[in-house]
Amino acid sequence: MAATDRELVELAREGDAQAFETLVRRYLRPAHAVALAVVGEAADAEDVVQDGFIRALEQLDTCQPDRFAAWLMRIVRNRAISLHRKKKVRATMPLEWAAGARSRSDPVADAERARTQERLKEAIETLPERQREVLLLHDLEGWKHREIGDVLDMKEGTVRYTLFQARRAVRARLGVESHKEM
């Protein structure tokens, strides 16, 4: 049976590298989604995630072990916002999703994938930051409304509504035909 967050946090507090690695692997993807939604660039998101995990480790004694995920995401989000402010990126932010994600064998599939990716990127770039976070955590990372609410400090109903708005905006951007494809 997989170790619980509580068990892993308690071990990591004592310097257990294996436990910390398990936590990193468990929460790297959602942390990356949160960071990417704020900073908009994959390289920056990676820096934020790395920094966020190390900060979290340094402050691990202040964490309630059962609430590790929400606590970590808040750290990552705050780091992302801080970086975002420093860089003063306010206008259009080029989102770099899944850079280099190509199947090396099928050029037609690659081209189609690149086109879809491009359309999605453009649609998501137009969303407000909070809608982007909710959409990515739910539809890309598969988090539940309640979990997203915990992390982003939102009520579950607000998460649902924000998600609804985000999806509607993306679909509108992609157009009816694309909507049918999806």
Next chain:
Amino acid sequence: MEGDRLDLSPLDPKMTEERWEWMVERILQGARPELTRRAGRAGLLSTIGEWLWPALSAAVLAGVISGAVLSRLDGGPAEAYASVGVIPALEVPEPVSAWLDEERAPQVSDLVVALEGGSR
């Protein structure tokens, strides 16, 4: 609402597995100093703990034994000394102790008796 889920899989960064591994490795490398510090602290605490408990136990045991010994001494020699009194304890000659008990100045005759008694 679940049925309305957008298919964002083309954006899924998991497709670049090597990138994820690289990120994990980068985080772990960055975390190494803090993990080492924590492991050292945990080791030190456990070492102190290993010594602390036996030392505390010994101190408590010594305290209990001392208390028991002291409580047995209570009412022993101290009371005995108190009941004897200072004058007999100092072995003052009998006539002198009588003056002292009566709290009066000695007469010449008392001094003669005392001196005769002392010379005997």
